Amino acid sequence: MNKDQNDGDGLLMVRFKVEVYNTGDFKIWKSKAEKLVKTFKGFINITVLNRLKETDYYYIIIRFDCKENANAWLNSNERRNIFNDSHTPWLTEKHEVIQDWNIFWYRIFNGTKRWKQWAVTFIAVYPLTIVIPTLVKTIATVIPLYFFAGIISALLISGFMIYLVMPFVLNLFKKWLHK
Structure with missing residues (x-):
């Protein structure tokens, strides 16, 4: 099976807001964070969905070759250090979750009567x-x-x-x- 078509992918979804006045700091931080995650075991790719207006969330989808490697990144000291850096108080409302590939695209009805x-x-x-x-x-x-x-x-x-x-x-x- 091709590495790019692996059904066992580990997808880590990160959603957060950035204070409007800190977008320059965010760009520098994002570059450091991307370089760091790319060196991690099992990393495949990263997709950043930028906000459309100032009140929107940023979404980052980090794809690993398996759920275990996504979990390893999520629990790593490297990730903890980059997200809990004292220079990132402008990063708010952060949520991280590992998604199962089989249900990732079909969540529109989750929580719906x-x-x-x-x-x-x-x-x-x-x-x-x-x-x-x-x-x-x-x-x-x-x-x-x-x-x-x-x-x-x-x-x-x-x-x-x-x-x-x-x-x-x-x-x-x-x-x-x-x-």
Whole structure:
């Protein structure tokens, strides 16, 4: 298996805020922190998601070759020293967590009530179950599809659901889902 496609990856997520007046100090600190983590055993890569506005969080995703190496970094003296440096009081609201790869990308519904999940899914699915079969039936009058009409409808509904409709609907109802 390719190292870049390892299902056993250790993903360490770090979320924090930086006081607005200390962004210069943060850039210097971030450079030191990145150099340090890159020397650690099992390090694969690091991704920094910068804040969009001054009140947002920074997110850092540090990828290791396994969960054990991510834990080792999390519990290391090197990490503790860089984050607890007396020159970093401007770094606030810091949270660190190691994510399991299998659930990392599917956390949108975490903490959401089941009936809200059902309602949002229904809103996404219902229009597709009306429009797509009607469209396929119209096409079948021109091109005989025989028993493939059902398969084509299912493929189109699931494709539109996953790639177009559900991302749009989740974004639309994001705040309501987590209330």
